Amino acid sequence: MQEKQKIVPALQVGLLVWLLYNLIIYATWFLVGADYADLASRNVIVQRLVLPEVLGAIFIVVAVSRLGWWPPVAYEDRRGGPRWSMWVFLPFVAAFMAILLAGTDWPAISVQHFVFLAFACLLIGFNEEILTRGVLVVAARGSMRHEVWVWFFSSALFGLMHVPNGFFGIGFSASFAQAVFTFLLGSGLYVLRRVSGTIVLPVIVHALWDFSTFSHQVTSTGAPLLATLFQFLAYMLALVLVIAVLLHDRTSRARGTATATP
Numbered sequence: 001m002q003e004k005q006k007i008v009p010a011l012q013v014g015l016l017v018w019l020l021y022n023l024i025i026y027a028t029w030f031l032v033g034a035d036y037a038d039l040a041s042r043n044v045i046v047q048r049l050v051l052p053e054v055l056g057a058i059f060i061v062v063a064v065s066r067l068g069w070w071p072p073v074a075y076e077d078r079r080g081g082p083r084w085s086m087w088v089f090l091p092f093v094a095a096f097m098a099i100l101l102a103g104t105d106w107p108a109i110s111v112q113h114f115v116f117l118a119f120a121c122l123l124i125g126f127n128e129e130i131l132t133r134g135v136l137v138v139a140a141r142g143s144m145r146h147e148v149w150v151w152f153f154s155s156a157l158f159g160l161m162h163v164p165n166g167f168f169g170i171g172f173s174a175s176f177a178q179a180v181f182t183f184l185l186g187s188g189l190y191v192l193r194r195v196s197g198t199i200v201l202p203v204i205v206h207a208l209w210d211f212s213t214f215s216h217q218v219t220s221t222g223a224p225l226l227a228t229l230f231q232f233l234a235y236m237l238a239l240v241l242v243i244a245v246l247l248h249d250r251t252s253r254a255r256g257t258a259t260a261t262p
Contacts, residue, residue: 006068011153014139017063018157021131024059026164028052036168040120040214042113049214050116053123060130073134078147079197080252081245086195089188089241092234093205097212099227104212105219117214125207132158132186133193133202148246151190159183181235185209188238194245 007013028034032047039048064070109117136154144150159179166175189202196202216223223231 006066009069009072009138009142011139011143013067013142014136015157017067017135017139018131018161020063021056021059021127022161022164024055025052026167028055029168034168036165036170040117041218042110045113045116045120049120050123053120053127056127057123060127060135064130064135067135069135069138072138072141073130074199076193076197076199078141078249079194081191081195081248083195085191085241085244089191089234089237090205092230092237093188093209096227096230096234097208099224099230100212100216103220103224103227104215108219109215113218117218118211121211121214122207124210125203125205128158128161129189129199129203129206132161133189134199137190137193147249151187151242151246155183155186155190158186184235184238187242188234191238191241191245 028051029048032051034044034048034052038044064073132154136157137150140150140153141147144153159182162178162182163172163175165178166172170178189206192201192205193199
């Protein structure tokens with residue numbers, strides 16, 4: 001039986017959850033003295049990555065449970081879009097990850113460090129996807145009539161939540177650039193939710209993306225040029241594919257209207 005929603009989805013509710021989650025993450029970073037350039041190395045990963053993500057996960061689970069939004073957060077009620085869009089996007093993402101993982105010096109990562117990396121990245125994937133492709137999508141659909149705004153709102157806030165990284169050592173020019181790229185990646189993750197029909201695939205892809213990035217980062221300096229190429233191709237493809245999904249929505253609605261017309 002589907003769980004009855006306790007609170008009606010609305011934009012302001014989603015914004016509140018988004019703000020509180022970010023407050024938890026960034027307040028914890030401030031208290032532990034986090035440096036964005038060094039979040040996942042062996043000596044700091046517990047306090048700079050695991051701790052804030054555990055606190056964030058607790059908040060996300062409690063918040064979504066209290067809202068009563070788990071069914072619409074977890075499952076797509078507007079599943080649609082060309083199936084090929086998912087299979088176009090995923091190979092480029094997989095290539096980016098594979099190149100980074102192949103270039104990681106795995107003997108330099110202890111078993112304990114590996115476990116912390118995997119756990120932290122799984123939490124990041126869970127937290128940020130449940131928040132942005134879950135809570136924000138559901139909240140936006142409660143207040144917005146057009147799906148294009150649902151995509152834009154949820155992806156834009158996914159990007160904006162990375163802007164405060166500028167306070168933690170990378171500078172605001174880099175954090176604003178990161179926000180733009182994250183918006184594009186979020187668009188691809190939105191496509192995966194729409195086409196697969198569930199939040200599970202975006203969570204997995206997000207977690208693996210961060211795991212490959214952090215694993216390579218803690219043993220190497222700079223990403224290989226080929227990985228960067230696939231990364232930017234994935235970003236550009238995401239924008240093209242989200243347009244394809246939204247146009248598919250429009251075409252489907254038009255066909256439904258035409259069919260219903262006497």
